[in-house]
Amino acid sequence: MGVERSRRSFLVVAGLLGLAACGSNTGREGSAAGTLRHWYHAYGEDGVQEAVRRYAAAYPDADVEVQWNPGDYDSKIVTALQNSAVPDVFEAQIKVDWVRNKQVVPLDDLLGDAKDDFVATLLESQTVDGKLYGIPQAIDTQVLFYRPSLLAAAGVTPPTTVDGLLDAAKRLNTGGVRGLFAGNDGGVGVLTAPLLWSAGLDFLSEDGTAPGFDDPRAATVFAKFRELHTGGGLLLGAPTDWADPGAFVDGKAAMQWTGLWNLPKITEAHGDDVGVLPFPALDGDGAESVPVGAYSAMVNARGADTDAAKAYVKWLWVEKTDYQTEFATAFGAHLPARASLAEKAASLRDGPGKDIVGFVADGGRIASPARWSATANTALSDAVSRIAREGADPVGELRAAVDVARAEIARLGR
Amino acid sequence: MTRRTALTFWLFVGPFAAGLLLFTYAPIGWSAYLSFFDARNTVTPTEFVGLGNYVDMLTDRAFLDSLGTFSLFALFVIPTTVVLALVLALMVDRVRVAKAFFRSVFFLPFACSYVVASLVWKMSLFSGVDTGVANTVFGWFGGDPQAWVGTVDPPLYWVVLVTARLWLQLGFYMILFIAALQRIPAHLYEAAWTDGAAPGWQTFRHVTLPGVRGALVAVLVLNLINAYQAFDEFYNILGDSRGYPPFARPPLVYLYYTSLGSGGQDLGRGSAGAVILALVIALVTLLSGKVFRRSS
Numbered sequence: 203m204g205v206e207r208s209r210r211s212f213l214v215v216a217g218l219l220g221l222a223a224c225g226s227n228t229g230r231e232g233s234a235a236g237t238l239r240h241w242y243h244a245y246g247e248d249g250v251q252e253a254v255r256r257y258a259a260a261y262p263d264a265d266v267e268v269q270w271n272p273g274d275y276d277s278k279i280v281t282a283l284q285n286s287a288v289p290d291v292f293e294a295q296i297k298v299d300w301v302r303n304k305q306v307v308p309l310d311d312l313l314g315d316a317k318d319d320f321v322a323t324l325l326e327s328q329t330v331d332g333k334l335y336g337i338p339q340a341i342d343t344q345v346l347f348y349r350p351s352l353l354a355a356a357g358v359t360p361p362t363t364v365d366g367l368l369d370a371a372k373r374l375n376t377g378g379v380r381g382l383f384a385g386n387d388g389g390v391g392v393l394t395a396p397l398l399w400s401a402g403l404d405f406l407s408e409d410g411t412a413p414g415f416d417d418p419r420a421a422t423v424f425a426k427f428r429e430l431h432t433g434g435g436l437l438l439g440a441p442t443d444w445a446d447p448g449a450f451v452d453g454k455a456a457m458q459w460t461g462l463w464n465l466p467k468i469t470e471a472h473g474d475d476v477g478v479l480p481f482p483a484l485d486g487d488g489a490e491s492v493p494v495g496a497y498s499a500m501v502n503a504r505g506a507d508t509d510a511a512k513a514y515v516k517w518l519w520v521e522k523t524d525y526q527t528e529f530a531t532a533f534g535a536h537l538p539a540r541a542s543l544a545e546k547a548a549s550l551r552d553g554p555g556k557d558i559v560g561f562v563a564d565g566g567r568i569a570s571p572a573r574w575s576a577t578a579n580t581a582l583s584d585a586v587s588r589i590a591r592e593g594a595d596p597v598g599e600l601r602a603a604v605d606v607a608r609a610e611i612a613r614l615g616r
Numbered sequence: 617m618t619r620r621t622a623l624t625f626w627l628f629v630g631p632f633a634a635g636l637l638l639f640t641y642a643p644i645g646w647s648a649y650l651s652f653f654d655a656r657n658t659v660t661p662t663e664f665v666g667l668g669n670y671v672d673m674l675t676d677r678a679f680l681d682s683l684g685t686f687s688l689f690a691l692f693v694i695p696t697t698v699v700l701a702l703v704l705a706l707m708v709d710r711v712r713v714a715k716a717f718f719r720s721v722f723f724l725p726f727a728c729s730y731v732v733a734s735l736v737w738k739m740s741l742f743s744g745v746d747t748g749v750a751n752t753v754f755g756w757f758g759g760d761p762q763a764w765v766g767t768v769d770p771p772l773y774w775v776v777l778v779t780a781r782l783w784l785q786l787g788f789y790m791i792l793f794i795a796a797l798q799r800i801p802a803h804l805y806e807a808a809w810t811d812g813a814a815p816g817w818q819t820f821r822h823v824t825l826p827g828v829r830g831a832l833v834a835v836l837v838l839n840l841i842n843a844y845q846a847f848d849e850f851y852n853i854l855g856d857s858r859g860y861p862p863f864a865r866p867p868l869v870y871l872y873y874t875s876l877g878s879g880g881q882d883l884g885r886g887s888a889g890a891v892i893l894a895l896v897i898a899l900v901t902l903l904s905g906k907v908f909r910r911s912s
Contacts, residue, residue, distance in 0.1 A: 280881050284657055299657050299880050378746065386744070386766050391858055438766025439744015454745060576880045580873065584678060584862035591768040592863070602677070 236507065237265040238514055241282075241289040243275035243497070247463065247533035257518055257525050264510055283502060290505035291515055293339060293497040296572045298614045301330045307501045307508050308333040312516040319540045327568040328498045336498025337519040338539035340530035343462045343492045343562055344392060346479040347447075347554075349472060352379070352456040360477060364400055364426050364484045371435030374456040381435030383455035385444030388431055390587045392444050392459055392493075396481035397423050397586075399491035399567050405574045405582070405607075411615070413607040415582070421596035423484050424589045431590045447471075462558055463534035469554070478554040480561040492561045493569035496539055537562060573614055581606035647887040655884035669888035679889055682867045683896065690843035690900075693778060697839055698832070701786050705793030706824075719794065723787040730784060734852030737780045738765055765853060773854065773864060780849045785842070789835045796831035800824065833908060837901055844897050847872070867893050 242254055251270050258266035269289065271278055279294050283305040300306050310333055313320070320338060328336035346367075353360060356374050361367040371381030384393050398404055401423040404414035430436060437455045442448035450458035451471040459481075469476055480490040499519045501511045518525065523543060530538040531547040537559065538544050549555050585603040588594035646659070651669050653661035673679050708718045725733070741749045744763035751761040764772050800823065808823050809815065825832075846866040854861055860869055871893070875886020 277876060277881075280657065281876070284659065284881075297880065303657055305657070386763075387861060388766060390861070437744070438763030439742070439748070441739045441743050441745065576873075576877055577882070580678070580859065583859060587861050587863075591861070593769065 236510070237267050238291060238505075238507075238511055239267050239269060239289040240514075241269045241271055241275075241279070241292040243293065244270055244272040245533070249533045250529070253525075253529060253533070257522070257529075261514055261517060263517070264514060266514060283504075285504070287502070287504045287506055290502055290507070290511040292500055292502065294336065294500055295495065295498065295570055296328045296330060296335045296500070298330055298572050298575070301333075301335065301572075302614075305503050306335050307503045307512070308335060309337060309501065309512065309515065310334045312337060312512060312520055314520070316520050316540070319542050321539055321541065321566075323494065323566060323568060324496045324498075324539055327494075327496070327571065330572050336500045337515055338496040338498045339519060339526070340496065341537035341539055341562065341566075342495050342497075343537065343558065343566065344459060345462060345492055345558055345561060346457055346459050346481060347450055347464075347468055348457040348477045348479065349475050350477045351475045353477075356456075360479055361482050362479075362490075363482050364397075364423065367482050368426065368430050368433060368435075370457065371430060372433045373435075375435040379453060380437035380455045381433075382430075382457045382459070383437040383440060383444065383449040384459040386438055386440060387587070388436055388438055388591055389427075389444075389459065390583055390590060393427070393481070394583060394586050395493050395567070395569055396491050397427055399565075400481060400484040400488045402484075402488040404567070405578075406571055406611070410571070410573050411611065413578075413604045413611070415600065415607075416604045418597075419484070419487075420600050423488075424586055424596045424600070426484070427586065427590045428593060428596075432593075463536060465535040465549075465554060465558075476554055478557050478561075480565050489565060490561075491565040491567045492558070494562060494566040495569040573611065575610045575614060578603075578607040578610040647890055650883050651887035651891050653884050655882070655887070657881050657883075659883060661884065665884065669884045670892065672885055673889045673892055676885075678862065678865070679867065679870055681862070682865045682870045683893075685864065686844055686846065686866055687900075689846070690840060693781065693843055694836065694839045696778075697782065697785060697789060698835055700782065701789035701835065702793050702828070702832075704786060704790040705797060706820075708790065709794055709797045719791070722790055725783050726785070726787040728784065730848035731852050733780055733784055734849045737776055737849070738853045742776045768863060771863070776853060777849060777864060780853065781846075784849070789839070792831045792835055793828055796828040797824070800827035833905075836904065836908070840901055840904060841897055844893065844900075 240254075240258060242251075245251070251268075255268050258268045276294070279292055280297075282289065282292075283300060283303075296306070313334070317325070321341065324338040324341065325334060328334055328338065348360060350360075352374060353370070358370045358373050359366075361370045367382075374381035385391055395405065398415055398420065401417075401419040403417055403420055403423075406412070406414045408414075437449060440449040440454060444458070444460055445464075447458070447460055447464035447467045449455050450460065450464075451467060480492045483490050499515045501508055501515060505511050523540070526540065527538055527543045527546055530536045530543070531549055535549055535555065537550065538547060544550060544559060547555075550559050581603040585594075585599035589596045589599050650659065650661065652664060652666060654663040654665050654668075655661035704722055708715065708722060711718055742764035743749075743751070744761070744766055745751070746755070746761045748761075748764075750764060751759075754760075754762065762772055764776050767773065804823050804827070805819060808819055813819050813822060844866075845868060847868045850864065850866050851860070851869050851872075854864060855869060860873065867889070871886050871889045874889065875881055875883050
């Protein structure tokens with residue numbers, strides 16, 4: 203083992219070089235010339251893979267080969283884009299670095315008249331320097347699920363402020379059932395953005411040229427987050443994480459922050475005893491919010507035939523509205539990325555589904571802006587983790603994160 | 617050397633040498649090269665930045681924190697591993713019945729995948745729900761259920777990480793010690809007893825310990841390198857593709873997110889960090905070798 207383990211540093215180093223090799227060995231052999239390769243991440247819901255393969259097979263103008271990518275898909279895409287012609291088409295959320303490195307091509311000319319039908323904030327989130335790089339496929343969002351019966355039993359009203367949420371989490375905690383589950387990291391990963399929004403702040407300033415949380419209110423709201431952590435109502439160490447409905451379905455928590463995509467499983471488990479809420483506001487100067495993200499279809503600039511790839515993307519994600527509706531609503535619950543399709547989705551016409559449509563319309567915020575870099579995000583989430591989980595001083599921690607974010611914004615602006 | 621033996625030599629050594637050159641030395645060299653460039657999302661960078669990446673990494677609080685944390689971790693985990701492995705080896709070596717059985721039982725965990733063990737530790741043994749194994753046992757003694765992995769104050773996650781590591785690694789080091797113990801000639805013990813040494817501590821101190829000294833040095837050095845190269849169980853217990861908390865973050869995990877993470881692959885700074893880490897490991901290994909030699 204010593205030998206094997208002591209090679210690990212070599213492997214990491216080797217991995218750095220290995221990227222070059224990966225790029226040129228991604229399975230071009232075996233498919234006919236002109237075949238478009240389309241990558242998806244592995245959707246958890248049954249039937250999605252079959253559906254997208256069916257769509258690809260139905261494309262009349264070229265052969266399309268779908269690759270399903272389990273595991274760390276986002277890293278895989280970043281690696282592939284560095285010097286590979288494969289995939290031709292893929293789903294992702296745009297990063298400024300990709301535009302700077304000319305790894306993706308603009309898709310503005312694909313939308314045509316349909317442009318106004320797409321949810322404007324989604325298009326905005328895939329736009330860099332005025333050019334659109336991704337066609338939104340479906341909207342994902344996260345909300346606070348709760349069990350009205352448990353709230354009623356504890357005499358708690360559905361929280362509409364951050365203080366209300368803290369209080370509810372504490373009072374709903376009966377030992378066997380915890381008050382709130384927001385991930386095994388205590389919500390650092392998924393609640394950081396909604397907490398900023400609740401105080402009227404954001405990752406970036408409105409014009410994107412400065413950090414959006416260089417403000418005393420950031421320290422205030424993250425100090426509240428610390429209170430949530432010390433209050434005892436938070437479920438930690440569940441067998442599944444926030445993105446899975448397990449903890450809520452199994453009755454381990456009275457409230458859970460998780461994705462809309464879990465709505466079918468949650469209603470199946472708890473029937474009518476399900477309520478949904480947006481993340482509450484800190485006070486009158488903040489706002490209720492839900493994070494909105496959308497995997498969008500993009501075209502690799504190094505692909506063999508980017509025009510053919512664009513034509514295929516236009517066919518699938520602009521023209522074939524029946525496929526888009528099925529893709530968004532038939533498997534897990536997602537929202538269609540286009541207003542005209544949202545009306546057609548039966549699952550969103552009443553109950554929690556309808557409420558969530560309203561939350562997205564009123565308080566949907568972009569969860570990962572293109573100009574918000576990974577380095578800046580690590581600095582902020584480290585700071586929030588230290589504040590909330592270790593009790594560090596909010597002001598000092600946030601100042602350090604602001605400095606990192608500012609340097610990153612300057613770098614991306616170059 | 618005749619032509620024929622030269623040919624034979626290269627036939628046997630060639631593939632290994634080529635592999636070593638291509639897959640080990642070339643990547644190390646390339647990584648060192650990358651560390652002097654602004655190599656974001658590319659392995660063929662053009663913008664030379666001199667020592668910029670090194671300055672960045674050496675002023676990066678997160679990286680320095682992880683180096684510091686893992687120096688402390690090494691200070692704790694190395695003595696623990698060495699002592700426990702030696703005790704296990706002595707016990708298994710002395711046992712008179714079913715020796716092979718006990719040896720296998722303690723060695724078996726080493727054959728277990730780090731990833732599998734991590735998941736068992738995280739989701740079953742130390743799961744935060746009341747029905748987790750640790751919480752059930754804790755409950756028998758009247759303890760409240762704990763979120764083992766999720767509790768930072770006190771840092772209970774170390775219990776999970778260290779027990780997983782010990783369970784996985786002890787057996788291997790135990791085997792090294794057993795091999796060394798069996799090489800100590802029996803007549804040394806007989807001579808010691810004849811000279812009046814008491815069985816037990818005195819014999820252990822003056823016969824057994826010097827006898828396993830070679831293995832001891834090997835175990836220490838391997839352990840040291842392993843401690844700084846911690847990755848598998850840490851990543852699988854505390855991290856995921858979205859990120860890793862700022863505590864108990866091994867240098868390699870931090871470098872992994874920096875150079876190969878999903879948000880942006882900064883191979884220049886990642887490589888600079890890898891070079892720094894390699895230097896730290898080399899330095900600490902040399903130092904510990906020196907200290908050990910002097911003390912004997």
